[in-house]
Amino acid sequence: MDVLICEDNVEQLYALKQLVLQIAGESHLPLNIYLATTRAQSLLTVVKQQCYQPGALFIFDVLLDQKQLTGLQLAQILRQKDSLSTIVFCTTHSELAYLTFHYQVAALDYILKDELVINSQRLRHCIEQAYQRQNPLTTASQAAPKTLLLKIGAKLVRIQEDDLIYAETSGNKHRLMIYTTYQKLEVYGSLTKLAQLSPQLVRCHNSYLINKTKIKMFDGRQMRLLLDTGVSCPVSRKYLPAIKMALT
Numbered sequence: 001m002d003v004l005i006c007e008d009n010v011e012q013l014y015a016l017k018q019l020v021l022q023i024a025g026e027s028h029l030p031l032n033i034y035l036a037t038t039r040a041q042s043l044l045t046v047v048k049q050q051c052y053q054p055g056a057l058f059i060f061d062v063l064l065d066q067k068q069l070t071g072l073q074l075a076q077i078l079r080q081k082d083s084l085s086t087i088v089f090c091t092t093h094s095e096l097a098y099l100t101f102h103y104q105v106a107a108l109d110y111i112l113k114d115e116l117v118i119n120s121q122r123l124r125h126c127i128e129q130a131y132q133r134q135n136p137l138t139t140a141s142q143a144a145p146k147t148l149l150l151k152i153g154a155k156l157v158r159i160q161e162d163d164l165i166y167a168e169t170s171g172n173k174h175r176l177m178i179y180t181t182y183q184k185l186e187v188y189g190s191l192t193k194l195a196q197l198s199p200q201l202v203r204c205h206n207s208y209l210i211n212k213t214k215i216k217m218f219d220g221r222q223m224r225l226l227l228d229t230g231v232s233c234p235v236s237r238k239y240l241p242a243i244k245m246a247l248t
Contacts, residue, residue, distance in 0.1 A: 001131050002034035002053040006043045006060035006074065007090070012113060013038055016059065016090060023124045029131050040074055047078050055084050055134030057127060062091045075105040086130035088123070109199045110245055122199050148197050150178065151188040159185075161198055165229055166210040167191060179231070202246045204235045212246035 003020055007013040017036045024031035034052050037043055043060070046052060058078060060071045075087050087107040092114060109126050125146075146161040163180040170177045170186055176194065178185045191209045195201045202212045204225055210233055217226040223235045225243065235243055 001134050002032050002056040004034050004043060004056060004058050005036045006040055008038045010038055019120060023127055044074060047081060057086045057130040059088045059090055062089050079105050086133060088126045106248055125199050152185060161200060164211050165214050165227060166233055167194060169207045202242050203239045204233055204243055205239060208233045218247060
């Protein structure tokens with residue numbers, strides 16, 4: 001699978017390229033860094049020529065060099081010409097996440113550069129998902145359901161990612177209540193660390209985290225999410241951009 005990266009900071013471009021190569025080696029995926037550039041115009045030329053492998057992975061900043069093209073404008077042009085490739089934004093501007101919803105570019109994820117090392121698992125998941133989209137027949141037989149490793153007392157328990165519905169802070173310090181399709185668990189940890197396990201898990205409130213695949217409806221007036229199990233969770237303005245991103 002071809003990977004194309006556009007980042008206007010040379011040091012961050014190099015770090016991102018190395019991280020992608022590291023993940024490729026660890027995951028044993030046949031990735032090819034087709035282009036890694038600081039110039040949006042260089043990537044635009046490649047997009048217009050469409051000389052990369054169909055179903056590629058594009059990683060770029062939201063802003064880039066605003067004298068030329070922003071990352072959002074570049075993503076919009078890409079989507080007009082290519083509906084199959086995967087887009088991931090990697091940026092320092094968390095407050096601009098809502099713009100990706102406005103531009104309707106169907107980005108897979110929005111990862112903060114400051115947390116890139118911490119969220120490398122999140123980037124790994126994006127790469128694996130992009131590869132599965134490009135190779136649905138070969139990966140369908142190989143891919144096992146993704147599991148999450150949780151600590152319950154002295155025990156470590158695995159649950160399937162798709163079974164987790166939502167989580168909330170517990171009355172007990174450093175504990176979470178996790179609600180799955182089949183059970184309710186009190187586990188050790190924080191919502192911040194839990195969200196780092198998968199891009200499917202999104203904070204909607206200081207006390208709540210939801211599995212975005214379970215969202216049925218968002219009520220902007222009441223600022224609440226209705227999940228497909230009938231559960232209603234609050235949404236705070238702090239996490240509204242992330243929720244809008246999850247709904248794209």
